[in-house]
Amino acid sequence: MGALLSFGAVVVLLLIPAIGAGALKLHSLFGVVIPYLAVIVFLVGLINRVIGWGKVPVPFKIPTTCGQQKSLPWIKHSRLESPATGGEVFLRMVLEVLFFRSLFRNLRTEKAPGDRVVYGSSKWLWVAGLAFHYSFLIVFLRHLRFFKQPTPKIIGIIESFDGFLQIGSPHLLVTGLVLFGAVFYLFLRRIFVPQVRYISLPADYFPLFLIMAIAGTGMLMRYFLRVDIIKVKELTMGLATFHPKVPEGISVIFYIHLFLVSTLFAYFPFSKMVHLGGVFLSPTRNLANNTRMVHHPNPWNYPVKVHTYEEYEEEFRDKMIAAGIPVEKQPEPREEEQPTEESEGKE
Amino acid sequence: MYDGGKIIAGIIIFLAFALFPFYSNIGKADIKPPKPSLDTPVIKALKVKKCVEPEQYMRESHMQLLIKWRDSALRHAKRVYVNSNGEEYVISLQKTCLRCHSNRSEFCDRCHKYADVDPYCWDCHFSKAKQEEQR
Numbered sequence: 001m002g003a004l005l006s007f008g009a010v011v012v013l014l015l016i017p018a019i020g021a022g023a024l025k026l027h028s029l030f031g032v033v034i035p036y037l038a039v040i041v042f043l044v045g046l047i048n049r050v051i052g053w054g055k056v057p058v059p060f061k062i063p064t065t066c067g068q069q070k071s072l073p074w075i076k077h078s079r080l081e082s083p084a085t086g087g088e089v090f091l092r093m094v095l096e097v098l099f100f101r102s103l104f105r106n107l108r109t110e111k112a113p114g115d116r117v118v119y120g121s122s123k124w125l126w127v128a129g130l131a132f133h134y135s136f137l138i139v140f141l142r143h144l145r146f147f148k149q150p151t152p153k154i155i156g157i158i159e160s161f162d163g164f165l166q167i168g169s170p171h172l173l174v175t176g177l178v179l180f181g182a183v184f185y186l187f188l189r190r191i192f193v194p195q196v197r198y199i200s201l202p203a204d205y206f207p208l209f210l211i212m213a214i215a216g217t218g219m220l221m222r223y224f225l226r227v228d229i230i231k232v233k234e235l236t237m238g239l240a241t242f243h244p245k246v247p248e249g250i251s252v253i254f255y256i257h258l259f260l261v262s263t264l265f266a267y268f269p270f271s272k273m274v275h276l277g278g279v280f281l282s283p284t285r286n287l288a289n290n291t292r293m294v295h296h297p298n299p300w301n302y303p304v305k306v307h308t309y310e311e312y313e314e315e316f317r318d319k320m321i322a323a324g325i326p327v328e329k330q331p332e333p334r335e336e337e338q339p340t341e342e343s344e345g346k347e
Numbered sequence: 348m349y350d351g352g353k354i355i356a357g358i359i360i361f362l363a364f365a366l367f368p369f370y371s372n373i374g375k376a377d378i379k380p381p382k383p384s385l386d387t388p389v390i391k392a393l394k395v396k397k398c399v400e401p402e403q404y405m406r407e408s409h410m411q412l413l414i415k416w417r418d419s420a421l422r423h424a425k426r427v428y429v430n431s432n433g434e435e436y437v438i439s440l441q442k443t444c445l446r447c448h449s450n451r452s453e454f455c456d457r458c459h460k461y462a463d464v465d466p467y468c469w470d471c472h473f474s475k476a477k478q479e480e481q482r
Contacts, residue, residue: 147368169414
């Protein structure tokens with residue numbers, strides 16, 4: 001149900017520019033206004049989310065650990081699984097952000113004969129996750145050729161590696177296919193793994209369909225329904241230099257692709273995809289497990305009114321002495337009291 | 348904000364990447380799209396100035412036509428191309444395309460450079476400039 005709803009939403013998103021830019025010729029709306037708005041929403045929304053997270057107090061140190069905490073010197077400390085210092089946390093974060101280490105632990109849960117629950121290794125989520133994120137990164141970087149003139153050399157080098165198969169003309173770029181394939185796998189996983197299907201919401205399916213549509217229209221435009229790339233770059237360079245212009249004669253498939261990408265940008269800060277920023281601010285990952293060494297003050301503790309022993313003694317010293325209770329700080333020595341104290345001390 | 352210094356630093360790094368296309372293009376608004384030159388002797392001598400297919404198609408899809416021509420000539424030994432108007436052309440990069448478009452650096456390269464495309468046509472085929480260079 002959630003999948004159908006999301007699929008319908010993406011179909012509507014395909015139709016909006018098809019009608020708006022295709023039939024109604026609203027080229028400056030779909031080529032300039034909407035992309036600018038989407039980028040503004042993306043940047044402001046994402047920064048707003050991150051600052052919002054930054055304002056949330058973390059009352060306890062809550063790193064998720066699965067290794068030996070730093071303890072006595074002869075007990076082997078698991079540095080990555082239970083980091084104790086900032087440096088170890090940094091290493092753990094690097095591995096998480098670049099290699100998705102927590103997905104590597106993904107398990108398959110199945111029922112064995114006799115209603116036993118068994119767990120097995122399942123690395124496909126990790127593999128598809130890596131394939132998806134890295135190919136998306138390369139596809140994203142490759143698009144810099146539309147926003148820089150001349151294009152940085154590194155982009156050309158990336159593209160020549162990406163097209164190393166030299167199939168067809170224009171060259172087949174591997175990352176486009178990998179991106180589509182990996183997203184499609186992530187979608188199939190939600191459909192065919194019952195536990196995952198049970199917890200999947202429209203908000204889980206929608207980004208998958210949206211990215212599939214983006215990759216699909218992108219490849220369609222490169223390999224089948226060609227567009228005039230020089231005019232496209234004229235438009236995109238106009239956006240990058242804040243001198244927008246809309247050349248005539250760009251076919252509607254380009255506006256569809258651009259609208260879907262704008263949707264992704266605008267939707268980003270409000271969706272699960274905001275883990276782009278969130279991964280850095282997860283207290284279960286970015287805190288050190290050093291509670292035995294460093295006191296973690298709860299930031300929302302209000303100032304407690306305390307009455308220390310020193311203040312107590314100051315208040316009641318005379319009475320304490322009168323009652324014969326020992327005091328830490330002796331009262332100002334007076335001539336006649338001196339012998340009494342000495343005798344008390346001897347006792 | 349807690350750990351404000353680190354978070355602000357992170358946001359600044361993010362913005363440095365995200366806004367790169369914008370701030371690195373400041374003052375470059377005058378970049379004009381390239382105009383491939385049709386100024387060659389053979390084109391000038393043509394009575395009807397037209398390519399093998401309509402201009403719009405050639406602008407968008409010439410690379411697909413070229414690869415189709417390559418397959419047709421080299422893999423199927425068919426050297427005749429019939430275009431969308433039913434006219435026949437000899438399938439040959441040197442003898443058909445480059446006969447008119449003999450100005451590689453003013454025609455092919457202008458757009459290819461602008462769009463950062465590096466076609467491998469010239470690995471085997473000679474452009475006139477390169478031929479002269481080699482002499």
